[in-house]
Amino acid sequence: MPRKLYIRTFGCQMNEYDSARTADLLEESQGLERVDRPEDADVLLVNTCSVREKAAEKLFSEIGRWRQWKKERPDLVIGVGGCVASQEGAAIRERAPWVDVVYGPQTLHRLPEMLPEPKTSGSVDIESKRRPAIDITFPEIEKFDRLPEPRADGPTAFVSIMEGCSKYCTFCVVPYTRGEEFSRPFDAVIAEIVSLAEQGVREITLLGQNVNAWRGAMYDGGECDLAELIAYAAAVPGIGRIRYTTSHPVEMSESLIKAHGSVDALAEHLHLPVQSGSDEILRRMKRNYTVDDYLDKVRRLRENRPDLSLSSDFIVGFPGESEADFQATMDLVEEVAFDASFSFIYSARPGTPAAELPDAVPLSIKRERLSRLQGRLSELAAGVSRSMVGSRYRILVEGPSKKDHRELRGRTGNNRVVNFPCPERFDQAHLVGRFVDIEIVDAFANSLRGSDPLILE
Ligand code: SAM
Ligand code: F3S
Numbered sequence: 459m460p461r462k463l464y465i466r467t468f469g470c471q472m473n474e475y476d477s478a479r480t481a482d483l484l485e486e487s488q489g490l491e492r493v494d495r496p497e498d499a500d501v502l503l504v505n506t507c508s509v510r511e512k513a514a515e516k517l518f519s520e521i522g523r524w525r526q527w528k529k530e531r532p533d534l535v536i537g538v539g540g541c542v543a544s545q546e547g548a549a550i551r552e553r554a555p556w557v558d559v560v561y562g563p564q565t566l567h568r569l570p571e572m573l574p575e576p577k578t579s580g581s582v583d584i585e586s587k588r589r590p591a592i593d594i595t596f597p598e599i600e601k602f603d604r605l606p607e608p609r610a611d612g613p614t615a616f617v618s619i620m621e622g623c624s625k626y627c628t629f630c631v632v633p634y635t636r637g638e639e640f641s642r643p644f645d646a647v648i649a650e651i652v653s654l655a656e657q658g659v660r661e662i663t664l665l666g667q668n669v670n671a672w673r674g675a676m677y678d679g680g681e682c683d684l685a686e687l688i689a690y691a692a693a694v695p696g697i698g699r700i701r702y703t704t705s706h707p708v709e710m711s712e713s714l715i716k717a718h719g720s721v722d723a724l725a726e727h728l729h730l731p732v733q734s735g736s737d738e739i740l741r742r743m744k745r746n747y748t749v750d751d752y753l754d755k756v757r758r759l760r761e762n763r764p765d766l767s768l769s770s771d772f773i774v775g776f777p778g779e780s781e782a783d784f785q786a787t788m789d790l791v792e793e794v795a796f797d798a799s800f801s802f803i804y805s806a807r808p809g810t811p812a813a814e815l816p817d818a819v820p821l822s823i824k825r826e827r828l829s830r831l832q833g834r835l836s837e838l839a840a841g842v843s844r845s846m847v848g849s850r851y852r853i854l855v856e857g858p859s860k861k862d863h864r865e866l867r868g869r870t871g872n873n874r875v876v877n878f879p880c881p882e883r884f885d886q887a888h889l890v891g892r893f894v895d896i897e898i899v900d901a902f903a904n905s906l907r908g909s910d911p912l913i914l915e
Contacts, residue, residue: 460491461500
């Protein structure tokens with residue numbers, strides 16, 4: 459029987475990507491088979507996120523449950539990866555001596571050498587201060603060179619093109635936990651996209667914390683930017699839709715903006731986090747743009763792609779945020795008419811410059827602002843969904859509907875799930891991985907209903 463691997467993932471799409479690649483790697487090198495229930499596993503990993511608070515608490519409550527299991531099964535291997543591992547390092551072993559391995563976002567490829575040999579007999583004192591395997595360094599490119607070829611899991615896939623971030627926004631922990639920006643070379647990225655397309659992938663999402671700052675080395679010694687990479691990716695046979703996330707407004711170059719008008723495969727949706735609508739707060743966040751700069755990019759984007767839907771991240775209650783600052787954010791939301799967006803209460807991250815700023819805004823006020831903002835953002839997103847009813851949209855069919863397996867599920871370019879009945883003349887498998895034009899007949903809070911698909915290929 460193959461040994462089993464369970465990975466619990468917190469946080470962003472980059473972490474999901476890292477977990478998937480970790481599973482591929484450990485299957486290839488150790489024959490470990492990924493399972494969905496931790497109770498069934500021999501190796502338990504948690505891939506952590508520390509962007510907002512309670513990251514460490516979440517980690518210790520997860521591995522606290524596993525400690526009991528390890529008492530009963532000393533052969534169990536427990537590992538902690540991701541951004542909390544990177545930040546806490548050896549301190550994790552101080553608090554949780556039953557952890558065997560601590561690895562960072564840039565060293566997951568070294569896991570095969572770090573994992574202890576399976577122990578089949580004898581007892582282990584799980585509370586002893588054994589030397590754990592700890593490696594939370596940032597060895598740049600080595601990670602991607604040492605990971606196996608990605609395996610497709612359905613018609614959509616993430617492709618990580620960049621690691622780290624060098625923007626150092628004053629509230630953000632990412633540059634400290636994931637290291638400085640590093641772009642994967644052009645050839646490596648295209649080879650990964652070709653391999654995924656050959657396995658049936660039709661839609662790719664290019665990933666990076668600051669993805670539009672990507673500058674990949676070319677085979678001829680030159681450099682290529684994200685707009686060029688997108689044009690090449692769109693030419694890969696089979697690839698019909700491309701997304702990229704997360705972008706920084708400052709890196710939204712004219713060539714990238716123009717790509718939204720010229721590359722058909724580029725989805726009509728862009729996640730472009732603005733964080734705040736107040737120039738003073740943006741300055742203190744060290745975002746390096748003003749509200750007018752942001753609006754200017756939005757105007758240029760919509761000139762090139764009039765149906766572009768835009769979403770954003772917002773931080774509410776940044777230290778010193780006045781009611782007027784917050785109102786400026788609400789005004790910006792109206793002006794841009796953002797689609798489904800994310801918003802968070804500011805959370806002081808140890809070691810970041812903003813954590814030193816005096817913060818006089820009471821939590822009750824921050825919560826009240828967050829609920830006002832989220833209320834308006836949900837109304838706007840619902841309005842977009844309602845406006846789609848009665849028109850046809852292109853969707854990529856991803857698989858059976860989650861609610862009713864007799865139906866199918868796909869996703870629109872503007873990132874909405876559409877459930878629809880499979881036409882009688884086809885079986886479901888025939889449609890999965892195909893683009894269809896579908897009429898939207900109803901809109902709900904989290905999905906749309908479609909009918910009458912027109913098969914395109
Ligand atoms: N690179 C992206 C950008 O340019 O904005 C953001 C990446 S960050 C990991 C994801 C989101 O988490 C941010 O856009 C921000 O809204 C939120 N975030 C980051 N640090 C935060 C903090 N200390 N408190 C609250 N939200 C935070
Ligand atoms: Fe964080 Fe700002 Fe980079 S939000 S990931 S430091 S662009």
